[in-house]
Amino acid sequence: MKRVIVVGAGSISREYALQHFGPPTNTRVVAIVDSNIDRAKELASDVGSAQAGAVVVAKGGNKYRSAPEQTQGVAVAHFAGLASAVEQVESELVYIGTPPVTHAGLTQLALGARRHVLLEKPLAANADDADTIVAAAAVARENHGVVCGVNIGMRYNAAVREMRHQLKLGRIGEVIRGHLRMHYGQWPREWQVQPWCAGREQGGPLREVGTHFLFGLLEVFGHDSVRRVRADVVYPDGADGVAAESAVDGELELSVPGRAAPLVISVTVRTDGTEIHPNGKDLYELELVGNADTSLMLFDFTSLRVLKGGVTVDSPLVRSADYGRKACVEALFREAAGEGDEDVGNRLVSSSEARGAQRIIDAFLSSGGEWVDLGCD
Secondary structure, three states, X not given: OEEEEEEOOOHHHHHHHHHHOOHHHOEEEEEEEOOXXXXXXXXXXXXXXXXXXOOEEEHHHOHHHEEEOOOOOOOOEEEOOHHHHHHHOOOOEEEEOOOHHHHHHHHHHHHHOOOEEEEEOOOOOOHHHHHHHHHHHHHHHHHHOOOEEEEOHHHHOHHHHHHHHHHHHOOOOOEEEEEEEEEOOOOOOOOOOOHHHHEOOOOOHHHHHHHHHHHHHHHHHOOOOEEEEEEEEEOOOOOXXXXXXXXXXXXXXXXXXXXXXXXXXXXXXXXXXXXXXXXOOOEEEEEEEEOOXXXXXXXXXXXXXXXXXXXXXXXXXXXXXXXXXXXXXXXHHHHHOOOOOOOHHHOOOEHHHHHHHHHHHHHHHHOOOOOEEOOOO
């Protein structure tokens, strides 16, 4: 059983520590690290309870608020810093679920200690940090056989795979345009309690959610498909403020084999609750429109349906698929063991691939409405 140090005691780390690391992935959490030592201690206690057999529940139905129903057993170790944890606790994997500005330093530290790394998206808060992580990962792999991967579940998402399959079958004919819509009742979302999520430096809806869908788009059309992007970005406190974007209207141009003209995908972000789902929930849609008035729509992250004239045809092709938390961990350890996988859709997401999605987001945020050329590795 592989031993895991979980860095970060916030929402996503709590989900991973209590819901995904454990018998289902043949792993065991051995330590929690957080600069807020009280939060580290609390999660360490909860992990100990779960390992002792306590039932873990998602409070209010929210997986990011997972907690054991009762306290029992012995808490795992907890630390305020990763350096102490890797020095004092034996482990094979370091999971990093901390704010993006910390990713580069923590990844370098973990790889330097010859631990495999599973890193949360977005890869980093800026281009320099992203390049640092990619370079460190390459050196660690080459010199020590240490693996660094990024948790982006779109790779393992059955709805994305089926979208790609349906396009190959010609289900909607030639794709003539696309739309990516990410519309929220509020930002940050109710469960995102950390201040950085609302900030421009490392938070915001494009980084936090756009990473998923832009990576999914690259999975469908190829990681070198995006040629240029542009966006008009609105900030609630102005261009020189610190708050994250409140609205985005943008476009991506993709180069698609067999198509002479670029494929244009529009991108909209709303955070004022005015264009959300009729049921009051946040709206997440990636729609690809064909030339026969038929489209494929990825919705709610892990579901896929076909529309004809804007109306859903039959039942969804995929409904509420797994988002690949378990698959991601399994892919990392397969790669660490040198086993790999012939199916690209089962492979670990590399830091270099994750950097492709980040470059698109960085270009959106910096474009000022003008086209920005880029190439994704």
